[in-house]
Amino acid sequence: GESVGLHLPTLSVQEGDNSIINCAYSNSASDYFIWYKQESGKGPQFIIDIRSNMDKRQGQRVTVLLNKTVKHLSLQIAATQPGDSAVYFCAENNYGGSQGNLIFGKGTKLSVKP
Amino acid sequence: ETGVTQSPTHLIKTRGQQVTLRCSSQSGHNTVSWYQQALGQGPQFIFQYYREEENGRGNFPPRFSGLQFPNYSSELNVNALELDDSALYLCASGRLATGTDTQYFGPGTRLTVL
Numbered sequence: 001g002e003s004v005g006l007h008l009p010t011l012s013v014q015e016g017d018n019s020i021i022n023c024a025y026s027n028s029a030s031d032y033f034i035w036y037k038q039e040s041g042k043g044p045q046f047i048i049d050i051r052s053n054m055d056k057r058q059g060q061r062v063t064v065l066l067n068k069t070v071k072h073l074s075l076q077i078a079a080t081q082p083g084d085s086a087v088y089f090c091a092e093n094n095y096g097g098s099q100g101n102l103i104f105g106k107g108t109k110l111s112v113k114p
Numbered sequence: 115e116t117g118v119t120q121s122p123t124h125l126i127k128t129r130g131q132q133v134t135l136r137c138s139s140q141s142g143h144n145t146v147s148w149y150q151q152a153l154g155q156g157p158q159f160i161f162q163y164y165r166e167e168e169n170g171r172g173n174f175p176p177r178f179s180g181l182q183f184p185n186y187s188s189e190l191n192v193n194a195l196e197l198d199d200s201a202l203y204l205c206a207s208g209r210l211a212t213g214t215d216t217q218y219f220g221p222g223t224r225l226t227v228l
Contacts, residue, residue, distance in 0.1 A: 034216065043118075043204050043219035044157065089156050101147060101170050102206075102217060104156030 012111045019077040021108045023090035030092040035075045039086045085112045116140055118207050118220035126226045132193045135223045137205030139186040146188040149204040157204055163188055164210050200227045
């Protein structure tokens with residue numbers, strides 16, 4: 001079946017470095033992608049989204065890149081801070097259908113070393 | 115913080131019992147989606163409600179049911195609880211209108227089935 005997966009389950013970076021979290025998706029019909037951050041004991045927090053008609057989108061300290069050719073999504077976090085430590089999920093959606101559900105990957109745990 | 119709230123925060127039930135979880139959507143949103151998140155996994159879509167009707171369902175049995183009320187609040191009901199139903203249950207609200215459905219999550223209800 002269609003699924004969203006992540007290349008790395010864990011990522012450890014030094015405070016101040018840039019972080020890159022990767023995600024592969026298999027449904028070529030997906031047209032909307034979201035990155036979420038989930039801290040321990042909390043619900044997923046929206047970080048940034050991108051539509052399939054875009055290749056790149058920037059937010060505050062975060063950038064999402066979409067490569068539709070290889071069905072790959074990445075989240076770049078600039079100047080990573082201890083508060084960025086969390087599990088990061090990518091999620092995809094296909095609005096061509098009638099459902100509005102999000103399909104999540106298993107997540108990448110980001111640990112920031114001081 | 116999103117405007118999505120959930121109650122209760124934690125709940126302990128025994129196998130075979132029934133449970134009702136509640137969610138209050140963010141103001142201005144017209145969809146409510148429910149997700150189940152097992153420990154160490156990404157959220158799994160249960161179903162979505164739009165205009166008080168089910169608008170898509172994931173791979174969950176009929177003992178998982180829901181309601182959406184005119185004020186866009188929602189309930190998730192689970193009958194005949196099983197041990198594997200132990201999980202974090204997340205509610206997310208969004209606006210199904212413009213081809214994007216950025217969903218904002220509540221803090222979740224931690225259900226433990228003994």
